[in-house]
Amino acid sequence: MPNWVYNTLTIQGxxxxxxxxxxxxxxxxxxAQETYGMGDISLSGFPTKIEQVTxxxxxxxxxNIHSYKDDGITDEEYACQPKRDHIDxxxxPDWFRKSVEFAKTQKDWYSWNNSNWGTKWDVAVRDGDEYPNTELLEYKSEGEDNWVVYKYETAWSPAVTILTKLSNMVPNSLLTLEFEEETGWGGEYEILRGEVKELAEWDNRCYACQSFDTLEYCDDDCGEFCSECNEGSWQDEEAMSKCQTHSVLLESRKKAEV
Ligand SMILES: [Zn+2]
Ligand SMILES: [Zn+2]
Incomplete structure (x- = not known):
């Protein structure tokens, strides 16, 4: 499974x-799309069944921002698996750049999506999807206040490439993207007329106090601690009681409970 990126996009204008x-x-x-049901996976691990999805x-x-059909690519070409290139x-040492360049010349869904969207899967809600991850959170169209807010999940990256194209379709609107990856890495971008400005970026965020880049692992492996509030995603109380740095914390918590 990919690392998922959780995105909230606001378009205001x-x-x-x-x-x-x-x-x-x-x-x-x-x-035309490949389906991912278990029964459809061939021995090589690739999905094999192609069907029309509505x-x-x-x-x-x-x-709806940029499709393979806009580029004159047929369903048959798009539904193919990526070709193995001849890059070692x-x-x-230059394999990554060469792979990106090679992908740009390809018509299969994987290469085309990555090159043109910045991620491999669309976020569109297909018919029959009862629990979609993509939602319209807010829509306001009233006098001077006009905006839409979406939330959606992308694989591996926040898919900024396709958002720059979206931005060019609404040249007088400001896009604000807040994203956070499963590992905690995240950021905030502003996009206007295809120009991306980074407002913030962080390696991690404390869920307890919302501070940025305050989480650190204990050198003695007793847990993860926020330097602002001392909370963390995991803490091993037994190891903490033996840890020079963090045993104090355990004692003060016990006192607080009494
Ligand atoms: Zn905190
Ligand atoms: Zn410790």
Whole structure:
């Protein structure tokens, strides 16, 4: 499984642009897609079954910003598995750049999506999906206050590439993206007319007090501690009682409970 990135995207601007983009992102479509049911996985580990999938109410679809069909790629070409290139990952120090360049020339869904969206899967809600991760959180269209807020999950990266294209479709609107990856790494970007500005980036965030980059692991392996509030995602009380640095913490907590 990939590392998931949790995204919240706000688009704020003139009423005409907000209404236009909300409709456009939700435009219904059908496409040829591989399915991922267990029975469909071949021995090589690749999904093998291809079917037409309908999105009647996709909510937020990268497909509706830039699709392979816009580039004249056929369903058959798109539904293919990526070709193995001839780049020597083990020995060629320039393999990563070469792989990215190679992917840009390819028409299969994996290479095309990564090159044009910045992530391998769309976030559109397919028909029959009862618990979609993509949602329209807020829509306001009233006088000067016009915005839409979406939440969605992307694989491995916050997919900024496709958001720069989205931004160019609504040139007078400001996009604000807040994202956080499963490991805790996250950030906040602002995008205007395709220009990305980084407002904040952090390696971790304390869930208890919301401080940025305050979480650290104990050198004696007794747990994770926030330098602001001393909370952490895991703490081993037995190891803490033997830890020079953190046994004090345990004692003060016990006192607080009494
Ligand atoms: Zn904290
Ligand atoms: Zn410790």
């Amino acid at each position: 003139p009423k005409s642009e907000i209404d236009y983009i909300k409709d456009r992102l939700n435009r219904p479509f059908t496409l 999105y009647s109410n996709p909510v937020f679809a990268f497909f 990952i083990q020995n060629d």
